[in-house]
Amino acid sequence: MAAAGKLYSVNFEVFGTVQGVFFRKYTRTKASELRLVGWCRNTSKGTVAGIAQGPKAKLDVLKDWLRYKGSPHSRITSAVFSNEREIETLEFVAFTVKH
Template sequence: MNKSLLFPRLSLYILLWKTVTMSTEQLLSVDYEVYGRVQGVFFRKYTQSEGKKLGLVGWVKNTSAGTVEGQLQGPATKVRQMQEWLKTTGSPQSRIIKADFSNEKEIENVEFKDFKVVH
């Protein structure tokens, strides 16, 4: 076989393998609520930005109790990364006390088109 054809073909196979393996990753849906100094510090904006960066969909909103709550949906590894971000990072001015996660379930398809801030 011609060596000049081998590497482009190998690259194509690797790309196809990555596409197939990424698309078979389990999708998760999980609800969250974050406690602490999370209102008035752009927490929702940063949450939306981080979620989009990770390729997740869902929503985020302030609650009357002074917390932030929402739902995440997407590939399991990305949902786990976002959960860690919600527990430990947040927005620069936020002070997170804790983040609770509930209603975690495997889903066939995501239910949202993007990641929204809900008012």
């Protein structure tokens, strides 16, 4: 169990039907509701990738959302998480969509 106050960072990539279905917009909304920071963007291979940072418990909620829910019209086949690590300070001030 992570100690209170510790911050974590995780990279993610979501596969399936995740472009053209407002996936990035819904990801930004969900991350903002959880008070997480970071970014997401479409990739040239048809996935959505990004970084999220914040308390581990809230990152775990976002990870489940990215893995199983997504935007209303998305069809997620898998979500890959990498480079999960503890960080000293947040590297971003909000969760944004990169173009």
